[in-house]
Amino acid sequence: MKLDELTKTSGEWLRGSGPETDIVISSRIRLARNLARFPFPNRANSSTRTEITDLLSGHLKDLERDNPLYVWNIGALEEVDRQLLVERQLISRDLAEKEGARAVALSYEENVSVMINEEDHLRIQVLNSGFSLDECWDAINTLDDQIEEKVTYAFNEQFGYLTACPTNVGTGIRASVMLHLPALVLTKEIQKVFQALQKINLTVRGLYGEGSQAMGDFYQISTQITLGLSEQQLIKKLQEVIPSIIEWERRARKALVTANREALHDQISRAYGILQSAQTISSEETMHLLSSVRMGINLDLVHELEIPTVNELFIHTQPAHLQKIHGEKLESADRNIARATYLRERLAEANGEAE
Template identity: 60%
Template structure:
């Protein structure tokens, strides 16, 4: 069954549902597994024909598993190579495929479950990239879900595996379990109080990586940061998951202390910052994606601190993704240039934040 991306655009992806534990700060918990087929070279060395064969084999296995009723949810398969650029970017904004997968070439696909909790990328950096994402701090159940999916695939195909090294992957840092555990955090108070760099230096000392909104190589837009393990070799899945899980409460405490400090020491300045951000978003006639994320970050913090009472967190969360370029165009049903997107974005924000201003009356 094909998935209607235009229909999907009207909903909110799992990563911003805001329904999980500690969801005022922890946006999502994600676990990713890198796997490769034993009979083919890594993607960087694979020929066009190799890639096509890998995609055909894995797509066929997916269909067999689906036909047997072994998948727990309704799933959809998309031929990424055949998608329009805007649709590929839409899936990136949705966190269902990576930027590298979207911008690559040749045979590649993605399996998506209807609830957007899991996706399986074929022919990204590795032959298979399985990911599961849950709202809030929920690493344990995310691991249980991805382990089940991985077991299903391992019953169908022969993974590249070494008794000494574990699962063999294109990047040496993934060799071993092939596991990458990450949490996405919203840390505006640590940014405002200029403590963020000190916190991240501490994380790097214990081999945890800090990345932006869309993972490796991306900027930390909207004060969103992804914290993840850097290496997998020599540690079990449980140890890796536990290492990330153990540090999250410390980061939550730092962010909450920073928020309390702002309320205690500079409440007027904080209230002014939040109110200005809310006011601009409700009245702007044109606004960029970057400015929108920056202002929404302040509004989201303001709602959580009780400084804004007439907007709910799910609405703010939805605006983070629906105001991204590809989403705006899918919602509008037409392609828009940068200038038109800025106007469309402002209109969308005013409509959803109750700031819509009627056009001036025409004079006779």
């Protein structure tokens, strides 16, 4: 597995398959785990962190799986490669930016990611396209059991799994669903969603998790509680809420079309036109315009493109991907020009045209 190969695909989270993919981009379950007899990463010295990284890297490579895990030494990667993994939702910004021994184990399909020495010794993640939390749970539960056969987790009979952050103590689970909610943003109803979720102890984050912005109208709806409820109970709670948000977004889309189909079609067509003709364009504007086009495809207002193509553009126009595709470091202004060129060429190709 080579990192350069990742620039040729859109990754699991934007594959565009699975249930409810007009609105649900992906489902993710993450487990926080720590090893017994070792201090948490933020308390461990350099040699201990190296020992933990080497130990876990060896075990993850040796797991008997149909889809083996490939281990990458994060500290040995160039900055652009670390950022590439962040953009693909495979590692956190924290793991990319911190110092010391750390690694990530990835499946070739990009649906499994195991971070080593992030906030905890292990952050196990399974990510699937569409609304598929049950499938994520089955996969991550099996992987967790495989790892536990090789190591001893820090576990307390009263409190459950012990973690560096007290909010993760217990099951150590975070379940989340990434949604595309452009109509709720346009109708200014998105704040009502936030307020409703807050009342039932669910949180809303941006595209890249905690502390990030909701670029491209992407929102991650996540569980917060890990103590006092079982993993299945927490997942079920999320499964019960997401369909309501999906229906809310669909009603908002229908209302936009009913109120003024021509105006909406014009807005989406203008967004598409800018993407096809811009000579320079920022990442933020690209995400915003692609969001409109993606909604337009799902509303049957754009016929020349397919969802997988738009999903691919969402990720390939991000800074690190763009630089990897070009094979060189690009300053911000140069990236904006390169991004516009890439968009024009890819959209012309999708339409069967030559630029």
